[in-house]
Amino acid sequence: MTTAAAPVRESVLSLTGINKRFGAVQALTDVHLDVAAGEVVALVGDNGAGKSTLVKVISGVYQPDEGDITFAGRKVTVGGPSEAQALGIATVFQDLALCDNLDVVANLFLGQEKRRGGLIDEVEMEKESWRLLRTLSAKIPSVRIPIAGLSGGQRQTVAIARSLIGNPKVVMLDEPTAALGVAQTAEVLNLVERLRENGLGVILISHNMADVQAVSDRIAVLRLGRNAAEFVTKETSTAELVAAITGASDNVVTARAARTGAADGSKGGPA
Template sequence: MAGEPVLALRGVSKRFGAVQVLTDVDLEVNRGEVVALVGDNGAGKSTLIKAIAGVGPPDEGEIRWEGKPVSIGSPSVAQGLGIATVYQDLALCDNLDVVGNLFLGREIRRFSILDEVAMEARAQELLRTLSIKIPSVRIPVASLSGGQRQTVAISRSLLGAPKIVILDEPTAALGVEQTAQVLDLVERLREQGLGVILISHNMVDVRAVADRVAVLRLGRNNGFFTTADTTQEEIISAITGATDNAVTRRQAKGEAR
């Protein structure tokens, strides 16, 4: 069906014992779109992402992939569909070089022997396509900056040719220049037609790259916003559940002058 979202969640709920973590959550992600998933700590963002990634399937609700209902019971099922997830800890091996990290678990072999030449060529091609600047693909990951490490982790997720990439706080603890590198990469993913779910607490980053913003509050949807038509204050109000806070009061003072 034309215009069908790549990924659509309908009425997703999740409970851990007596605690209801998600209740009737909806979410849509289209091709070539960056959707920011925001909310305060405990809002249910991580649980929702794990449901999509196959780590913790929902108890109720429906997940639709390219218009068809699917059951994502494990990470391998999610990867098979075309869902790649880059968690905040990156899961990189400091003792390996860039090539070793990119192909960890997906090594190219020739007659049962690692084909280092083929892997190095593929790594260089991938990084060049994404305009990622790293001194050498043979440099140990331990010697890379935080931003470079993040781009390596994102690049690794693309080897499976995903259609949706989930980025969990990709700019957390990064400096200004490193953050810019990662946000530039997010924009290139969108330009290549991928759908991106960006989890972030940084509203500046969200407004810089997101097309739409989905707000979770206490495990429920609390607003969907088109970034270009929404103020930062409106998003913060949806996150906190309050129309009166320090940000909105500051804005009101500015308008009164």
């Protein structure tokens, strides 16, 4: 496994020796992952690499067959999504799980509405909604617009803001920029930066190398359910990443990089 030296920081979430089987299929084998507070760790890998399975293990949807999960310095068992949330692990799934017919406030507090005297405390929820959205420097025109009236980026913003209710320590974002335009992608990447600035550990699952390199501090590569490599983002090229993901150093990206390097060399050489 390739590992580039990373600055030593205390992990808020640490997975060691995670194994997960589905019948005869070994989905995860001896997987390790560390996330520190105020750090964005990108989790990348090809289809079937085990990213989704690992996310579901962390979020409590699946229980690992073997291995340990350490959260905030103590070993924990994540028995289900609600337990993960109670611990301080929030997940924003790819489908966002938003109700288009409800407004922003209702979606933010769905399943955990604030009450006063048995009735929903709309005023308090609205204030808290604005506070959350301001924390993320979000561009939402009104918290009383139904989700159906928001753009893709704004929906993602609401989903991320919702994950912050309950003050989590770790936020997992599953393909947050999938199917978004350029401007909306930039908006979401800004939100990831905000999360880091607010001292949260962020796990970013993405297929988009540009996004990964734009916001992550470290990149963990999974291949065929195993740790294939781990990189410090600023010391890593796209070619190295693609090589680690595909398991082949001979690929289009590395070939292009080699050609570009050769061309630069010939230009710079003596006449």
